[in-house]
Amino acid sequence: METGKLPPGILGSLLQGIPIEDNRVLIRPDVGEDAALIDYGDRILIAKSDPITFASDLIGWYVVQVNANDIAAMGGIPRWFLCTLLLPETINEDEIREIFSQLVSACAAINVTLVGGHTEVTGRVDVPIATGFMLGEVDKGKQVLSSGAEVGDSIILSKGVAIEGTAVLAREDTETLLLHGMSPSSVEKAKNFLFDPGISVLKEVTLLQNKIEIHAMHDPTEGGIATGLQEIGFASQVGMEIKSEKICVFQETREICSILNLDPLGLLASGALIIVVPEEQTDAALTILREGQIDACTIGRVVPQTKGLLMRNKIGLLENIPTFRRDEIARYFAEHASAT
Amino acid sequence: METGKLPPGILGSLLQGIPIEDNRVLIRPDVGEDAALIDYGDRILIAKSDPITFASDLIGWYVVQVNANDIAAMGGIPRWFLCTLLLPETINEDEIREIFSQLVSACAAINVTLVGGHTEVTGRVDVPIATGFMLGEVDKGKQVLSSGAEVGDSIILSKGVAIEGTAVLAREDTETLLLHGMSPSSVEKAKNFLFDPGISVLKEVTLLQNKIEIHAMHDPTEGGIATGLQEIGFASQVGMEIKSEKICVFQETREICSILNLDPLGLLASGALIIVVPEEQTDAALTILREGQIDACTIGRVVPQTKGLLMRNKIGLLENIPTFRRDEIARYFAEHASAT
Numbered sequence: 136m137e138t139g140k141l142p143p144g145i146l147g148s149l150l151q152g153i154p155i156e157d158n159r160v161l162i163r164p165d166v167g168e169d170a171a172l173i174d175y176g177d178r179i180l181i182a183k184s185d186p187i188t189f190a191s192d193l194i195g196w197y198v199v200q201v202n203a204n205d206i207a208a209m210g211g212i213p214r215w216f217l218c219t220l221l222l223p224e225t226i227n228e229d230e231i232r233e234i235f236s237q238l239v240s241a242c243a244a245i246n247v248t249l250v251g252g253h254t255e256v257t258g259r260v261d262v263p264i265a266t267g268f269m270l271g272e273v274d275k276g277k278q279v280l281s282s283g284a285e286v287g288d289s290i291i292l293s294k295g296v297a298i299e300g301t302a303v304l305a306r307e308d309t310e311t312l313l314l315h316g317m318s319p320s321s322v323e324k325a326k327n328f329l330f331d332p333g334i335s336v337l338k339e340v341t342l343l344q345n346k347i348e349i350h351a352m353h354d355p356t357e358g359g360i361a362t363g364l365q366e367i368g369f370a371s372q373v374g375m376e377i378k379s380e381k382i383c384v385f386q387e388t389r390e391i392c393s394i395l396n397l398d399p400l401g402l403l404a405s406g407a408l409i410i411v412v413p414e415e416q417t418d419a420a421l422t423i424l425r426e427g428q429i430d431a432c433t434i435g436r437v438v439p440q441t442k443g444l445l446m447r448n449k450i451g452l453l454e455n456i457p458t459f460r461r462d463e464i465a466r467y468f469a470e471h472a473s474a475t
Numbered sequence: 476m477e478t479g480k481l482p483p484g485i486l487g488s489l490l491q492g493i494p495i496e497d498n499r500v501l502i503r504p505d506v507g508e509d510a511a512l513i514d515y516g517d518r519i520l521i522a523k524s525d526p527i528t529f530a531s532d533l534i535g536w537y538v539v540q541v542n543a544n545d546i547a548a549m550g551g552i553p554r555w556f557l558c559t560l561l562l563p564e565t566i567n568e569d570e571i572r573e574i575f576s577q578l579v580s581a582c583a584a585i586n587v588t589l590v591g592g593h594t595e596v597t598g599r600v601d602v603p604i605a606t607g608f609m610l611g612e613v614d615k616g617k618q619v620l621s622s623g624a625e626v627g628d629s630i631i632l633s634k635g636v637a638i639e640g641t642a643v644l645a646r647e648d649t650e651t652l653l654l655h656g657m658s659p660s661s662v663e664k665a666k667n668f669l670f671d672p673g674i675s676v677l678k679e680v681t682l683l684q685n686k687i688e689i690h691a692m693h694d695p696t697e698g699g700i701a702t703g704l705q706e707i708g709f710a711s712q713v714g715m716e717i718k719s720e721k722i723c724v725f726q727e728t729r730e731i732c733s734i735l736n737l738d739p740l741g742l743l744a745s746g747a748l749i750i751v752v753p754e755e756q757t758d759a760a761l762t763i764l765r766e767g768q769i770d771a772c773t774i775g776r777v778v779p780q781t782k783g784l785l786m787r788n789k790i791g792l793l794e795n796i797p798t799f800r801r802d803e804i805a806r807y808f809a810e811h812a813s814a815t
Contacts, residue, residue, distance in 0.1 A: 136566050138595075138597055140596075145568060160555070170591060173555060173590070176516075182591060186559050188595065215497075217522055217523075221604065250511035251510060253524050253525050256478050
């Protein structure tokens with residue numbers, strides 16, 4: 136098997152085999168739905184698990200962000216966090232303290248309580264691996280799914296792509312980028328993308344909550360914005376017409392992708408949020424986000440499924456939204472590893 | 476760092492550094508408390524995370540049991556499960572389907588709904604690693620902690636030790652055991668310990684629930700029954716007087732420990748449950764368990780903390796309950812690996 140998520144066909148068939156007989160489970164695991172929803176009367180409990188298997192210098196901080204994002208993308212508020220840390224035998228006490236310190240401060244920054252987990256030193260891993268488990272809540276009726284997009288809706292993208300991939304590549308491959316002429320200040324700026332513009336989408340959700348009718352949300356991660364859009368299309372059984380030039384790709388991202396020969400549309404995209412709203416709410420949503428210091432713009436609209444998932448390129452031609460069998464960063468690291 | 480759990484001193488100091496400002500969090504992570512308790516009005520939500528980093532042929536089944544046990548040991552009913560699977564690049568589709576099938580059937584057997592997770596192929600692991608997240612519930616007031624033991628209470632042990640360690644050793648080291656003269660039928664019986672007597676403690680909890688007043692429970696795992704007893708002693712700030720000959724050690728466990736030079740009291744003990752009850756409830760508890768086909772006996776009593784954690788050996792002498800810096804199985808595998 137290639138590194139990365141399972142191929143959607145295999146994953147889909149495995150998930151279809153899972154029986155759900157509990158009527159308190161409102162959303163079952165499925166391709167494109169990020170978390171489980173469990174009925175608690177007037178509230179819904181949201182549960183999400185995601186691991187961090189790379190970006191090792193900041194895993195404690197990172198694992199909190201990606202799990203919180205998936206709660207937020209369902210319209211929820213992250214509340215309680217558990218973390219399982221698998222540590223290599225080469226680790227020392229200071230390094231363990233640093234990971235714990237990241238966990239504690241990242242949770243505190245978003246008002247989440249670290250309530251448990253498991254820490255184990257094991258010969259099975261050669262880098263620290265953190266698996267997060269975030270619990271959140273949303274008032275019943277306020278949950279937002281990937282499956283709610285309707286024909287005619289506007290598709291808004293916050294911040295831009297690919298914040299996460301850009302930062303990881305700048306941190307892991309600093310030397311290559313400098314050797315290819317990227318300026319040291321641009322590399323430093325790209326490294327800092329994790330914090331500015333940041334990979335959290337909590338702020339956009341908080342800004343829009345209870346003010347805008349939202350039909351669907353999804354935070355694109357592996358496989359980039361292209362995969363994120365396809366996942367909403369699949370879950371909502373709709374088509375899309377996207378204008379590629381409306382997708383904000385950061386200058387540093389363009390430069391890194393050009394040097395490393397990667398497509399920014401298929402690169403780790405945490406930090407951006409796809410927000411699908413009724414057309415008449417578009418301007419209000421954009422105004423709220425911009426007043427809250429979050430860049431955002433309309434990148435396209437929802438069309439009938441029969442039209443397909445289309446992207447209008449810079450010279451005005453319609454083509455299919457590109458498909459990435461795996462994230463560009465996984466492809467790059469795999470090719471890079473086999474070349475050395 | 477040596478393989479296994481972190482040394483309690485380091486873990487304790489890390490956990491003490493975690494702020495808990497959320498008054499819905501009823502139990503904070505601590506040495507000896509197995510799961511987090513979160514207030515949901517008339518119910519309490521119980522959340523637990525535990526990984527499986529060895530026993531690779533049955534990880535899907537295994538990860539459900541150990542997480543369910545920790546919910547049960549707090550008096551709760553396991554309800555929803557998430558699982559993060561990290562898979563090596565060498566895995567094939569059939570092997571992935573087998574792990575999923577184990578997850579689904581293990582959850583179904585205990586009425587738990589598999590509601591989510593994450594499956595990822597990664598070059599960071601060379602065997603499948605499963606991290607489980609179990610959510611359970613208990614009526615408010617019915618939760619049982621490790622910290623509730625009181626002086627004068629009886630200490631009951633269900634089934635015996637060390638079911639889990641025995642099975643894992645028989646499965647991993649079949650050849651060594653046969654070479655040292657253990658009979659093939661005994662080795663097979665030991666391998667099957669995972670299922671008979673089994674590593675689940677759900678049944679004992681279900682039998683006793685609402686019938687017996689329980690002051691404390693704990694399912695001993697890493698570090699064996701000795702560590703489990705010490706964890707209750709630490710959490711409840713009490714001493715203990717244990718009669719070593721009352722601890723049921725299975726014949727196959729004795730044989731394997733003798734061949735491999737291990738102490739069964741420090742060996743992975745999932746399958747047994749330590750149950751601390753008021754003295755006057757002891758006989759009723761034992762009767763209920765035995766009528767439910769669960770072997771159990773009183774192994775000792777709770778004494779003041781000043782008396783210490785004591786074990787009366789076979790010739791009647793009192794000594795300290797032995798301390799295992801790490802589980803006997805971890806010590807064995809580490810020494811075995813370095814010798815080859």
